[in-house]
Amino acid sequence: MASVAFKDVRKAFGTVEVLHGVSIDIEEGEFVVLVGPSGCGKSTLLRMLAGLEHVSAGEIIIGERVVNALPPKERDIAMVFQNYALYPHITVAENMGFSLTLKGVSKAEIAERVRPAAEILGLSHLLDRYPRQLSGGQRQRVAMGRAIVREPQVFLFDEPLSNLDAKLRVSMRSEMKNLHQRLKTTTVYVTHDQIEAMTMADKIVVMHDGEVAQVGAPLELYDRPNNLFVAGFIGSPA
Numbered sequence: 001m002a003s004v005a006f007k008d009v010r011k012a013f014g015t016v017e018v019l020h021g022v023s024i025d026i027e028e029g030e031f032v033v034l035v036g037p038s039g040c041g042k043s044t045l046l047r048m049l050a051g052l053e054h055v056s057a058g059e060i061i062i063g064e065r066v067v068n069a070l071p072p073k074e075r076d077i078a079m080v081f082q083n084y085a086l087y088p089h090i091t092v093a094e095n096m097g098f099s100l101t102l103k104g105v106s107k108a109e110i111a112e113r114v115r116p117a118a119e120i121l122g123l124s125h126l127l128d129r130y131p132r133q134l135s136g137g138q139r140q141r142v143a144m145g146r147a148i149v150r151e152p153q154v155f156l157f158d159e160p161l162s163n164l165d166a167k168l169r170v171s172m173r174s175e176m177k178n179l180h181q182r183l184k185t186t187t188v189y190v191t192h193d194q195i196e197a198m199t200m201a202d203k204i205v206v207m208h209d210g211e212v213a214q215v216g217a218p219l220e221l222y223d224r225p226n227n228l229f230v231a232g233f234i235g236s237p238a
């Protein structure tokens, strides 16, 4: 696992600046939740960290390295999105191992890595099924499994639960938390849902209009919001 830092990061699309100098420090093994209303710049930050979006100014650091110019596949990061499209024509096990197949890892080693990941996620009995034979929650677990078998330094999640129904979302929250307690992989988790942030985060970064409004542990933000935006956003239900 690795630490992650954003140092005064800016992002402009054309002439419109959407991130105005964001600085965030994430420690090794920390579960950090970026939360804020739709459009505040959460996905853009995550995509820049993954190398999918160019950084306009400032630095992004993973471990000891400034990664601004590093291509995505050299960053040792695994990202799970809301639309976790699985390959429909291959099995759960093959979906989970797919990135390793691409890297030329042997079949035997892929099986060795898929097995414990499937066990952690409760997918062991489903490894031979096809995605269409799974429930929404099971598919989301496969998408997480795909990230886990890569054994990355950092996990990135962009609203991974927002397509699930409310009940499943609640149980997946605690599953993801348990998963983090076992793997201890540095995690950056994006959501617009303050309850999700409060229940999952070691540290919450509240974003507002392309800036960091406040950083703190969940209870710290709840008890001592720095400003009215944070008070309103963290204090009131969705």
Ligand code: ADP
Binding pocket: 013, 018, 036, 037, 038, 039, 040, 041, 042, 043, 044, 045
């Ligand atoms: P969030 O994930 O918090 O909802 P985003 O990071 O997706 O926010 O978007 C932040 C801002 O950047 C929004 O105003 C959005 O319209 C704008 N934006 C995002 N991607 C692009 C793009 N490719 N081109 C132009 N504007 C974009």
Ligand code: MG
Binding pocket: 042, 043, 044
């Ligand atoms: Mg987004």
